[in-house]
Amino acid sequence: MDPETNETPVLPAPVILDQMDAYIYQVAIFRAALELQVWAKVAAGEDTVDRIAASQHWDPLGTRMLLDDLCALKLLAKEGERYRLPPEAEYYLLPDKPTYMGRYLLSDFGWEGNGQLAEAIRTGKRPIGYDATTVELADTWIGVYSRSWAAPETYLGRCDEMWRTLGIQGRDGLRVLDVACGPAPRSLALARAHPGVRVTLLDWEKILTVAGKVAADLGVKTQITLLLGDLWKVPYGSNLYDVIYLGNITHFFSPEQNTRLFRKVHKALVPGGTLVVNAIRRECPDPSGPALWFYAISEGGAPYEFQEYKDMLERAGYSDIVDMNTQSIKATKRQYRANARGGPTTRCS
Numbered sequence: 001m002d003p004e005t006n007e008t009p010v011l012p013a014p015v016i017l018d019q020m021d022a023y024i025y026q027v028a029i030f031r032a033a034l035e036l037q038v039w040a041k042v043a044a045g046e047d048t049v050d051r052i053a054a055s056q057h058w059d060p061l062g063t064r065m066l067l068d069d070l071c072a073l074k075l076l077a078k079e080g081e082r083y084r085l086p087p088e089a090e091y092y093l094l095p096d097k098p099t100y101m102g103r104y105l106l107s108d109f110g111w112e113g114n115g116q117l118a119e120a121i122r123t124g125k126r127p128i129g130y131d132a133t134t135v136e137l138a139d140t141w142i143g144v145y146s147r148s149w150a151a152p153e154t155y156l157g158r159c160d161e162m163w164r165t166l167g168i169q170g171r172d173g174l175r176v177l178d179v180a181c182g183p184a185p186r187s188l189a190l191a192r193a194h195p196g197v198r199v200t201l202l203d204w205e206k207i208l209t210v211a212g213k214v215a216a217d218l219g220v221k222t223q224i225t226l227l228l229g230d231l232w233k234v235p236y237g238s239n240l241y242d243v244i245y246l247g248n249i250t251h252f253f254s255p256e257q258n259t260r261l262f263r264k265v266h267k268a269l270v271p272g273g274t275l276v277v278n279a280i281r282r283e284c285p286d287p288s289g290p291a292l293w294f295y296a297i298s299e300g301g302a303p304y305e306f307q308e309y310k311d312m313l314e315r316a317g318y319s320d321i322v323d324m325n326t327q328s329i330k331a332t333k334r335q336y337r338a339n340a341r342g343g344p345t346t347r348c349s
Contacts, residue, residue, distance in 0.1 A: 026073060027109070029066065029069045029070065029073065030070075030073070030075070031106070031109050032066060033066060033070055033075070034093075034102050034105060034106050035106070036056075036058075036066075037095065037102075038052075038066065038067070038076075039075075039076075039085055039089050039093040039094055040094055040095055040096075041055070041056065042076065042083050042084065042085060043085055043090075047082045047083050047084065048081050048082055049063050049064045049067060049081070052067075067083055071083070074086060074088075075088070075089055075093070076089065091150075092146065098146075098150065099146040099147070099150045100143060100146070101143045101144075101146055102143070103139055103140060103143050104139075104140045104141075104142075104143030104144050105143070107130060107137070107140050110129040110130060111129050111130070111293055111296055111297055112128065112129060112292075112296055113128030113129040113296065114129070116128045116129070117292065117296055120295070120296060126295060126296060126298070126299060127296060127297050127298055127299055128296050128297075129296060129297065130297060131297065131298065131299065132297040132298055133252050133253075133298055133299070133301075135204050135230070138204045138205075138206040138207055139206065141182060141207060142206065142207060142210055145182050145183045148182065148183040148185050148214075149182075149183030149185075149210050149211070149213065149214045152183065152185050152188065152214050152217065152218060153218075155185040155189075156185065156189045156192070159185050159186045159188075159189035159190075160189055160193065162186060162278075162328060163186075163190055163193070165324055165325060165328070166274075166276060166328060166330055167330075168190070168243060168274065168276075169193075169194075170191070170193040170194025170196065170197045171194060171197070172194070172196030173196055173198075174190075174194070174196065174197045174198070174242050174243065175198050175200075175241045175242050175243070176190060176191075176197060176198070176199045176200070176241060176242065176244070176245065177199075177200045177202065177227075177236065177240070177241045177243070177244045177245070177265075177268065178199060178200070178201050178202065178244075178245045178247070179202050179231050179236075179244065179245065179246050179249065179261075179265070180202065180203055180231050180246070180247070180249045181201040181202060181203045181207070181208075181211055181245075182203065182207060182247070182248075183210055183211055183214050184199075184201050184211045184214060184215070185214070186245060186247060186278075187199045187201065187245055188211075188214060188215055188218055188220055188224075190243075191215075191218075191220040191223045191224065192218050192219070192220050195223065197223060198223055198224075198225070199220075199223060199225070200224075200225045200226075200227050200241070201215075201224060201225070201226055201227065202227040202228075202229070202231060202234060202236075203228075204228075204229075204230070205228055208226045211226070212224070212226060231249070231261070232261075236264055236265065236267065236268035237268050238267050238268065239267075239268070239269070239270050239271070240268050240269075240270070241268050241269055241270065242269075242270055242273050242274065243273065243274050243275075243276065244265045244268060244269055244273070244274075244275050244276070245278070246261070246265070246275070246276065246277045246279075247276075247278045248278060248279060248280070249279075250277055250279045250304075250309075251279045251280045251301055251302065251303050251304070252294060252297075252298040253298070253300055253301055254299070254300025254301070254302075255304070255308065255311075255312055256300075257300055258309075258312050259312045259315050259316050262275070262312060262313055262315075262316035262318070262331075263316045263317065265316075266316050266317050266318065266333055269333040270333070271333055271334065271335040272332065272333060272334075272335040273332070273333045274330060274331070274332055274333075275313075275318065275330070275331045275332075275333070276328060276329070276330055277309060277328070277329040277331070278327060278328050278329075279303070279304070279309075279327065279329075280294070280303045280327075281303055281304065281305065281306065281326055281327060282302075282304055282305045282308075283305055283306065284326050284327070285303075291303050306323040306329065309321075309329050313329075313331045317333070317334065318331035318332060318334075319331070319332050319333075319334050320332040
């Protein structure tokens, strides 16, 4: 009670803290189940507490509590004494399925270096846990984008809308480079929109194998060229592409790295060509992908605001830099024209 007002203060309910406390327990349960490969064992017929505990030599009480907690999380279902997999677990939590996400999810448990995040913030030393920009993480990224490449049709409408918003249409001879393409739903959507579009996909070997499968599934394999390698090491060429797409990669790099990448892309674009940058932006915080995640898993990454991107792009030589929708940014390589009096060429913004 406040002695001055003689009133009992109203305490706010710790709703957010209670939710976070629940998440801490849920994550620990989920991690244990992934490490124990519970779903694979249930799918193989070890679908009761007695069967799985006897087969794996687990503690029966701990086994029962784990399986029941997974039911509460809707990651298992139970009928009588028998457990079964719900559809989400069937698709994403069985290691022999191409859509398996367990490897990626297990790696994500260590994103903050198992307790090293505070020290990283104190010292600025990073990445911690793992570096998401290295080829060793290829299998992890395949898991991250499992839905995109396993069911690309579900994403095409959204991808078509992005190109319409950008004012980019498929046409005969349109040449597109998708850097660090992943399953490449956006560039492949542009290829499917017009048979004259030619798309070059650049990524690590394992990921290009997946992207090639997606292209075949969408019926555009003959329009695709695969460019194997690291985005920093592979030459892009000069004046080759009408459109270059950087999708969800620039937030893993520092401003200096991004400026260098933008210059490399600038050289590969034809005059008047378009660079599209699609990235997590600081103007739109995403609780499911917090800014500190990019900080922790890369040497120099962070979400940036539009003005920061504009500064980087201008330093790299671009003009007509437009924020399309707080995620996509469109920039143009300046065109050059001959001086009417026969003098040196001049820039056209």
